[in-house]
Amino acid sequence: MISLIAALILLTLLFCIVILLPWYKKPHGLHVNQNRQTELYQDKLAELKQDLAAGNIDEQAYQTALDDLKLQLASELAKSQNSSSIQVKRGYLLMLPLITLAIAIAIYAWQGKLTQMQQFFHAKENTADFAQKLLAGNESFSQAELESFYIGLRDKLKNNPDDAMGWMLLGRVAYSQGQLENAMHAFEKVLAIEPDKYSAQMSYAQVLIAINDESYFKKALTVYQRILTRTPRDEEALVMAGYVAFQLKDKNTAKQYWRSALSLLDKSDNRVAAIAQTMPDLAQEFGIRAANSTPAQSNQTPGTADSKQLIVKLSLNEKTKQALAQFKYLVVFARPQLSGPPAAVVRMPINGEVPSQITLSDKNAMMPTFKLSDLNQVYVTVRLSKDADVTLTEGELETHSEAFELSDKIQSIELSL
Structure with a gap:
């Protein structure tokens, strides 16, 4: 933000210099013109004296020509002086930088930049409070508060790029706002600092899946495989690894992961029903009876009282x-x-x-x-x-x-x- 203000001031000064430079060259041009008129007067005066000395003109003609020459010089100098008002208007020209800066600020405000600046400074002031609310499990954020927190936290991380928790929060906020690329980069920052951080790995894989591209699905599967190398009985990683493999149309691999997951999950777990519905042969293998609702029903079982x-x-x-x-x-x-x-x-x-x-x-x-x-x-x-x-x-x-x-x-x- 400071660099933006500095650039604006620099452009304003440059604009003023470009405008003022021709005006400030006028005194020099006026001085040159006056010198030239004086030189011409001296030359003509010397010619008159030579004519007088040679007897080409008499004394009376000399005086008449001399008076005309003086009047002509005075007239030319007065004309040059009146054609330039630089000394009269120079004080007004000194106000040009202020006028230009005011116009620049007006344009900046018209484009909404001043509001963005206010949001930025507000975000910086409240970043710590937002972070405490989020870490305390308080999720009652408005969309404006989330955006403000995101801006402030991103600025803070520029000065503290090794803050793994900060990058983690940034990734989660970016994901909640649908900024998948930004969320992905934030979780990559976390994993660059703490490669085995479980929550970061799971969040990173979730973002990769949400991008919905085959290459990112493959990356997500690699992440789950890395988790399962350390903790082969991780139920969540097994379920999601199967889901990703299924999206990649590798049903055999999906079945292997889901078979392992079904051997660990409680039969009342909602994920069991989801897997059973997606892959009926596994449901038959494990003797799972999917809880199918009949079409005539107008409602399904509602969620808990505190859920959406x-x-x-x-x-x-x-x-x-x-x-x-x-x-x-x-x-x-x-x-x-x-x-x-x-x-x-x-x-x-x-x-x-x-x-x-x-x-x-x-x-x-x-x-x-x-x-x-x-x-x-x-x-x-x-x-x-x-x-x-x-x-x-x-x-x-x-x-x-x-x-x-x-x-x-x-x-x-x-x-x-």
């Missing part, structure tokens, strides 16, 4: 109703971006009819560390699927909502398919 709930009211147009028989599953999920893993997902078999509304809550999370209540903004997707594969295939129907804020405990949204 999202009620999706679904309607079908005539064309979809006519094609409904070719679909076997209804999938409804919410996520912070239109890519990456969902924070809540409901997947149910259908038999020619679909429920009028579906409730998403923390009970529908695939990961305990990534739930609906963790999100401030979500997109909701509704899909009619032909098979048990979670990926969208040709011929399946899908619709998305616009992004909207999750501000209340219970909210509803209407979607048509």
